[in-house]
Amino acid sequence: MASASDRQKKTVLLIIDPQNDFHEGEGSEAPSYSRDRDPALKLYHAPGSLAVPRANEDSRRIRDMINDHVGCIDEIIVTMDSHFKTHIAHAVCWQCGPRCLKCDPKQTTDRCSPTPFTTISSKDIIDGVWAPVDGLQDKEWCLKYTEELERKGKLMLCIWPEHCIIGSYGHAIVPDLNVALQHWAKTRNKAVTYVMKGHNCRTEMYSALKAEVEDPKDPRTALNEELLVKLKIADRVIICGQALSHCVNYTVRDILNFWHHDLVSKLVLVEDGKLYYYIYDILLYLSILLFLSLYMILLLLYY
């Protein structure tokens, strides 16, 4: 049972991008034409365009965690990946150059677009392997953007399947979890805070705190100080959501970058429904490293 001092502590739950496009979908795998006709299939939720394996199970665990600890969670912040169709990481913004083997070199319109997960470097733009589509992306910016990613040692510009398009089903919070969020809001008489990210078409934004490359024309791509402060004043920050490889990963990295080291111990990372205290992970890692080093020394001495 929580002590009085525990109850006075402020716990913030930060859920990263728990949206339909990052989930596998639910219900029957019936083809789309029969979904509208058969009422028994009405609970079918189409798979997301960028589904993360086991995201459904993950979100159900987060749902249960919220429902089981409504009184202990003082604030919920949900980040939402939010894109327009003409986002720099969507294929529609790019077309092949004159050396493409699939297209006629004289053909200037209807050239092919990069397939999902194609990466584009600054050299690809200079060499004309890929060119931004006129009117959708500015070539000068794209070159500067990719060079900046390379200079900072960031991930290369990657063409993702279109996902989390604002206003689409894929952009919405996964239904199971949304019910739990609304239940928490009603019980605690508080509003869930939603933080949109990625809606600037000229830059990618994996971290909820700032874009991969800041767009000088758009302050929303700079560090989100308001969010950082909200997390800083909490006594405990529980982080969970999708996807661990990108958005959760880069959000946690940014929090660690901008926080003094004595704040790190209040971060709790939830992975597959298990709680990982970040600091304990580091200690465990160091212990294993120490054990392996001693083992190697003993082996060398023995032989």
Ligand SMILES: [Zn+2]
């Ligand atoms: Zn995205």
Ligand SMILES: [Zn+2]
């Ligand atoms: Zn082509």
